[in-house]
Amino acid sequence: DQQVKQNSPSLSVQEGRISILNCDYTNSMFDYFLWYKKYPAEGPTFLISISSIKDKNEDGRFTVFLNKSAKHLSLHIVPSQPGDSAVYFCAAPSGGGADGLTFGKGTHLIIQP
Amino acid sequence: NAGVTQTPKFRVLKTGQSMTLLCAQDMNHEYMYWYRQDPGMGLRLIHYSVGEGTTAKGEVPDGYNVSRLKKQNFLLGLESAAPSQTSVYFCASSFHRESYTFGSGTRLTVV
Numbered sequence: 001d002q003q004v005k006q007n008s009p010s011l012s013v014q015e016g017r018i019s020i021l022n023c024d025y026t027n028s029m030f031d032y033f034l035w036y037k038k039y040p041a042e043g044p045t046f047l048i049s050i051s052s053i054k055d056k057n058e059d060g061r062f063t064v065f066l067n068k069s070a071k072h073l074s075l076h077i078v079p080s081q082p083g084d085s086a087v088y089f090c091a092a093p094s095g096g097g098a099d100g101l102t103f104g105k106g107t108h109l110i111i112q113p
Numbered sequence: 114n115a116g117v118t119q120t121p122k123f124r125v126l127k128t129g130q131s132m133t134l135l136c137a138q139d140m141n142h143e144y145m146y147w148y149r150q151d152p153g154m155g156l157r158l159i160h161y162s163v164g165e166g167t168t169a170k171g172e173v174p175d176g177y178n179v180s181r182l183k184k185q186n187f188l189l190g191l192e193s194a195a196p197s198q199t200s201v202y203f204c205a206s207s208f209h210r211e212s213y214t215f216g217s218g219t220r221l222t223v224v
Contacts, residue, residue: 009153032211043117043203043215044156089155093210098163100146100171100205101213105155 003027006090006104014112019077021107023090026071030092034101035064035075038087047088048075077109085111115139119204119216126194126223134189134219136204142214144207145187146171147179149200150218156203162187194223 005024013019023033031052036044050057050064050073057064063076077084087108091101118137126132136145143164148156158171162181176198178190187206191198199222207213 006155034211034213036215041218043205043217045215046213049211094158098144098161098210099169100148100158100161101156103148103155103157105153 001026002104003030004090004092004102004104006088006107008107009105010108010110012110012112013080015082016079019075019080019084019109019111021075021077021088021090021109023073023075023104024071025073025090025092027092027102028071032093033064033066033073034091035062036089036091036103038089038106044089080109080111082111082113085109117204117206117214117216119202119219121219122217123220124222126191126221128194128196128223130194131190131192132194132221133191134202134204134221136187136189136206136216138185138187138204138206138214140206140208140214141184142206142208143184145181146205146207146213147177147187147189148203148205149173150203151200159189159202194221196223199223 034049035047037047038044066073087106089106090104146161147159160179165184202219204216
């Protein structure tokens with residue numbers, strides 16, 4: 001059973017507009033969430049995170065929103081830039097945290113000029 | 114500061130051959146992980162280690178073995194490679210659940 005779900009395999013957004021990437025989870029024990037960005041032929045790099053005690057975390061152009069009652073989080077990128085074209089993974093720490101991260105399948109964001 | 118280094122970056126194996134993937138980190142992290150990424154599957158945890166001399170199974174451990182003889186190194190072994198193990202392998206290390214650093218990956222093809 002997939003505990004972290006990203007139901008949109010790809011998303012195309014015009015440069016300058018807002019990109020919204022969605023993530024749903026089923027495990028109510030998750031108390032921390034991370035977003036990773038991945039370019040081709042590179043490893044994932046950390047982008048932004050949020051604790052379950054918050055409903056919003058902002059870092060520059062990136063904002064993550066958490067709706068615990070809906071078990072849903074979203075990543076907003078404003079304004080979208082060509083360098084944002086990448087695969088974005090939503091993840092949550094498994095178990096007590098040392099057990100690694102559980103990842104969604106990823107969303108390929110394409111920023112069009 | 115190299116972070117997490119994986120060797121080799123590419124490898125082609127014949128079915129039944131064995132190989133070892135090496136992961137090295139210079140951040141003095143306690144925790145290390147091996148993931149595989151397949152098209153449309155995201156990253157799945159193979160094995161992990163919470164300290165020198167310890168290892169544990171992840172989500173997809175079958176066909177793999179690991180060793181953590183030194184804190185900075187985490188080895189992933191394939192004893193008898195199968196085509197189903199064709200994948201991109203990522204190593205990661207962390208000192209805290211909120212901070213994971215990934216290597217650049219090893220692309221393995223088993224023919």
